[in-house]
Amino acid sequence: MRQIGLILEDGFQIMGLSALAAFEFANAELGRDGYRMTILSEHGGIVRSTLSAGIETVAFNVMPDTVMVAGELLPGPVSPGLKAYLVRAASEARRVAGVCTGAFVLAEAGLLDGRGATTHWAHARALRERFPAVRVEEDRIFMRDGNIWTSAGMSAAIDLALALIEDDHGAALARNVARRLVVYHRRPGGQSQFSALLELEPRSDRIKRALTYAKEHLRNALSVEELAEAARLSPRQFSRLFRAETGQSPAKAVESLRLEAARAMLEDGSHPLDVVARDTGFADRDRMRRAFLRAYGQPPAGLKRSLRLVGGAPAD
Structure with missing residues (x-):
């Protein structure tokens, strides 16, 4: 069973949680727990979204198979503890992914240096200016460079999750999950955000x-x-x-x-x-x-x- 860890910070954008629904339906399609989802934060406890909805999280005392960082409406400062955890994840986890402005968090931790990455189109220029070592591809739905994945914003979290499922279990399962989610199977990573x-x-x-x-x-x-x-x-x-x-x-x-x-x-x-x-x-x-x-x-x-x-x- 693979463990998916989604990192949230106060002020996270709630659409980032949509990625977890794809893994939930993957379990239903598999007829077993192919994935275990864990919601993480640096210190654990309640983390609140921009809509003030509180989500219970656990602290960074585990290292999942796949570590995902949810985005915020406006990228904020990244704590030393979160950066250190992501540096560990880059070598210890099988995959690390940034959803939407989660790419800024990965870049702050140095995980995107010399790599290709994408983010929400409205923040692509800022990502390029703040992190010149990152090859920003602003018109992509999602990207993969080695074991680091990034995606555009909002509904692109689902496309990213479907791509991860396809990477694990093949196109047929990802297609069935997309059907359950009533979405197109899946938008290609290189498809325009527009x-x-x-x-x-x-x-x-x-x-x-x-x-x-x-x-x-x-x-x-x-x-x-x-x-x-x-x-x-x-x-x-x-x-x-x-x-x-x-x-x-x-x-x-x-x-x-x-x-x-x-x-x-x-x-x-x-x-x-x-x-x-x-x-x-x-x-x-x-x-x-x-x-x-x-x-x-x-x-x-x-x-x-x-x-x-x-x-x-x-x-x-």
Whole structure:
């Protein structure tokens, strides 16, 4: 049985606790206690979240298999005792993970020096400025560099936990746990923290309906006429309303959706480029390559190599 230790400090963000639900459901799927969860703090006792909810914790007198540090809304000072415990954990525990701004705590303890790491996008610049020895990848859901894992904020705690479960027990168990949690199995580590749909921010239900249709039918040509039909508008009305609400043409928005889906498939690592191009509607590799160069400054093959290094697999 593996022990998961989640470290909380006063002022922790309560979404960090969501990671424990994934391990709880993993036990249910396994039909046994594959994981034992322990909530830790430096001195033990009640630790309070930003919502004033109190959580009972135990002191640093154990060393779990996996040590996780929950984030705070605003990264605060790190006590000498916590830093010392994390330095020990880096060599004695099998894995150490920072959830959201928990990356700041790991960096303060020196665990991220020379490593790749991510955090909530709103704090990425501060992490980079305070800890120049850390290679900050601000647009990742989670990352793994050796035995050190970091994740973005909020719901990314679940993605990180699912990745840890997959690391322990394989993709099938992680998929079943994701289903129990009613979440996508699992967002790839290299997937952007920003959703193309959220970035477009359409106001009307009709444009939202058309974009949802596009995301679910990427293999289609997705012409203006097809999208207009999904929105129940004439092509002329649709084009005018779409640009007014999103600031983009329908073709540009569809390309963003295709790029997001293609990048996720590349990060998964098991799909040939021809399959990625076909399934995301680019039709051929050359068209997909041109779109990747415009968006990311590198071709799909180059991005696939970099994602394999820092988006969920051990770095060389």
